[in-house]
Amino acid sequence: MSRLRIVLAEDLTLLRDGLIRLFQAHDFEVVAAVDNGPQLVRDLVALRPDVAVVDVRLPPGHTDEGLRAALAARQQLPGLPVLVLSQYVEQLYARELLADGLGGIGYLLKDRVSDVGQFIAAVRRVAAGGTALDPSVVAKLLDSRRRPLDRLSPREREVLAHMAQGRSNAAIAASLVITEKAVGKHTASIFTKLGLQPSEDDNRRVLAVLAYLEG
Amino acid sequence: MSGTARRSTADPRVPTAPAVAAVSVVAVVAVVAAVVCAAVAIAWAVAGGGYFWPRWVWFGVATTAAAAFLLGWTRRHPPGRRRRLAAGRAVLALIVPVDVTVWALSGGGYFWPLWSITAWSILFGGYVWVVSRLPDRREQELTTRVAVLAHTRRAVLDGQAAELARVERDLHDGAQARMVSLALSLGMAEDLVRADPEATARLLREARSTAVSALDDLRTVMHSIHPAVLADRGLAGALRALALDLALPVTVDGDAPAQLPAAVQSAAYFATAECLANAVKHSQATAGGISLRHDGAVLRIVVTDDGIGGADPAAGLGLRGVRRRLETFDGRLDLDSPPGGPTVITITVPHGPGRLQ
The missing domain is CATH 3.30.565.10 (Histidine kinase-like ATPase, C-terminal domain)
Incomplete structure (x- = not known):
């Protein structure tokens, strides 16, 4: 695998250094590490990294500058892969990130960094144009009564939750300890029951599922 | 005059536009009054003197000016009882000099204003007595308001204390307890790191999941204090x-x-x-x-x-x-x-x- 170039935006030094160490240990190249929103937009546009890892809350305002900067950079560079990290997750922000339908979006709780293997996999998935949505966002999507999901079997709902997080069939199979073929059967059934167009493309698939869940 | 009254509630050093307008009206009226006073004196002289009747015109002009001034002074008082008392005082302050002046202008002699002044003073005394015993609407409003403020202040302090107690309890039972458990797991892992690497790995896994749960707890408490999305x-x-x-x-x-x-x-x-x-x-x-x-x-x-x-x-x-x-x-x-x-x-x-x- 080629060395992925990362721009990192995190204002807390402790966390920034930790993430830089983590990325370097996993053979990423951190081309810039910034601590504020305006600098982030400039660096993203100038350096065009393979993926940006961005804290939602950044100076100068300490509100959602990171998110706004990521969205601004993606307007100039459509599809620029961005993984947003946050101490809390909001469906509202997930929708804003996914709104352009171009993929290459990650939105995870900072806690997920602790599961290094999964976190690195998520960064790589986003860099490849995929989606990595935090399980707690997906849980809220599945929890709401907006959409009829009663037709799905418990197993299918589990598969749907993983799918909505942006995982591939292989990853879902590994985490549910079933065969990839079984996952394929479940996904086909889910798509039929929900009346969605099946797609081989992981990314298009997750966007269809999210569009359905968001209503 | 209303401009002056309004100005007293704002910064008194900075005249407002209505105040400036009022001042210029007063100046114009004063000039006109002065011209009228001078004109009647000249007319009297031209007509050949005799009984100096212009003094009655001057008296009229001066009385009107005094009345206007007292009206403005009254209106500078806050509405309600204080303004009513000020109005009474203004009436007395106008009538007494008028009586005395009329007595003087009409040639003096027997000092009859003594009787009218006594009558007016008794009337004023009665008026003050009635006004100060009338229930004042403004005062009632303020009393009610103070009662409401005292009540809500008490309630908000109670609410705040209860809220802090809840936050303390949530932190104590949640994040703090998990941190203790986390420190324990890490301590045990440190002890076992050489003797039993497998057990160490299990303890570290536990420690990690405890840390994540503690973060969850903190997130919930923080959201209950002030949701980040609100900021x-x-x-x-x-x-x-x-x-x-x-x-x-x-x-x-x-x-x-x-x-x-x-x-x-x-x-x-x-x-x-x-x-x-x-x-x-x-x-x-x-x-x-x-x-x-x-x-x-x-x-x-x-x-x-x-x-x-x-x-x-x-x-x-x-x-x-x-x-x-x-x-x-x-x-x-x-x-x-x-x-x-x-x-x-x-x-x-x-x-x-x-x-x-």
């Missing part, structure tokens, strides 16, 4: 984010004022959140709505649901807490929930600069 996106944005998380489709329309004080914003957010939580829990509704309206002085949030209605305003600690918090800002919560529904809750919060109501 990020303001009241309307935070309510939109809240609506997305509910297990009930809720539409949000309208907007909140841009410069809403943080405390008002927070109170309005938690009030709306409580109403929606009740709708989700008890109303069996299939849809809800939040509508935000504001007119520069009052923010009005209407929360509706199409559920079974019959919500009891007295029941539930939640709504009472919300009411108490809103009262601190002179806000209120009105509940209309007939059996069979729909439920309409109106939250009203004044947000303009503080004023007496």
Whole structure:
């Protein structure tokens, strides 16, 4: 695998250094590490990294500058892969990130960094144009009564939750300890029951599922 | 004169436009009066002298000027009892010199004003006695207001103390307990690292999951104090984010004022959140709505649901807490929930600069 170039935006030094160490240990190249929103937009546009890892809350305002900067950079560079990290997750922000339908979006709780293997996999998935949505966002999507999901079997709902997080069939199979073929059967059934167009493309698939869940 | 009265409530050093206009009117009137006074004196001289009648014209002009001045002085007093007493004093201050002047101008002699002054003084005494015993509306308003403020201040302090106690309890039972367990796991892992690498790995896994749970606890407590999205996106944005998380489709329309004080914003957010939580829990509704309206002085949030209605305003600690918090800002919560529904809750919060109501 080629060395992925990362721009990192995190204002807390402790966390920034930790993430830089983590990325370097996993053979990423951190081309810039910034601590504020305006600098982030400039660096993203100038350096065009393979993926940006961005804290939602950044100076100068300490509100959602990171998110706004990521969205601004993606307007100039459509599809620029961005993984947003946050101490809390909001469906509202997930929708804003996914709104352009171009993929290459990650939105995870900072806690997920602790599961290094999964976190690195998520960064790589986003860099490849995929989606990595935090399980707690997906849980809220599945929890709401907006959409009829009663037709799905418990197993299918589990598969749907993983799918909505942006995982591939292989990853879902590994985490549910079933065969990839079984996952394929479940996904086909889910798509039929929900009346969605099946797609081989992981990314298009997750966007269809999210569009359905968001209503 | 009204300009002068208004100016006294603002910065007295900076004349307002009406004050400047009033001053120029006074100057013009004074010049006209002076011209009239001089003209009658000249007319008297031209007509050949004799009885000096212009003194009566001067007397009229001076009396009018004094009356105008006293009227302005009276109006500078705050409305109510103090202005009424000032009016009485002004009348007395005008009538006594007028009587004495009339006596002097008409040639003196027997000092008859003694009787009229005595009569007026007795009348004034009676007037003062009546006015000071009349219940004053302004005073009643202020008394009621002070009682309301004392009550809401007490309530908000009680509420704050209870809230801090809850936060302390949540932190103690949640994040703090997990941190203790985390430190324990790490300590044990340190002991075992050479002897039993496998057990160490298990302990570290445990430690990691405990750390994540502690973060979850902290997140919940922090959200209950001040949701981050409220700081990020303001009241309307935070309510939109809240609506997305509910297990009930809720539409949000309208907007909140841009410069809403943080405390008002927070109170309005938690009030709306409580109403929606009740709708989700008890109303069996299939849809809800939040509508935000504001007119520069009052923010009005209407929360509706199409559920079974019959919500009891007295029941539930939640709504009472919300009411108490809103009262601190002179806000209120009105509940209309007939059996069979729909439920309409109106939250009203004044947000303009503080004023007496």
